[in-house]
Amino acid sequence: MPENESPRQASTAPHTPTVTEHGSFTHAHCPCGWRGPARRSRDRARTDATEHASAAR
Numbered sequence: 001m002p003e004n005e006s007p008r009q010a011s012t013a014p015h016t017p018t019v020t021e022h023g024s025f026t027h028a029h030c031p032c033g034w035r036g037p038a039r040r041s042r043d044r045a046r047t048d049a050t051e052h053a054s055a056a057r
């Protein structure tokens with residue numbers, strides 16, 4: 001039976017990046033270890049996070 005159909009594979013863990021503010025900068029980071037660049041705009045950081053979540057699949 002195909003193992004890649006298992007829903008419990010660690011390699012397919014969902015990316016759930018969060019956005020953190022540091023002073024006047026904001027950056028996104030993900031439990032997988034990915035970290036987005038520091039942005040002055042929170043919107044930008046969110047875009048980074050969204051792009052990572054969809055690109056890392």
Ligand SMILES: [Zn+2]
Nearest residue numbers: 015030032034
């Ligand atoms: Zn990730």
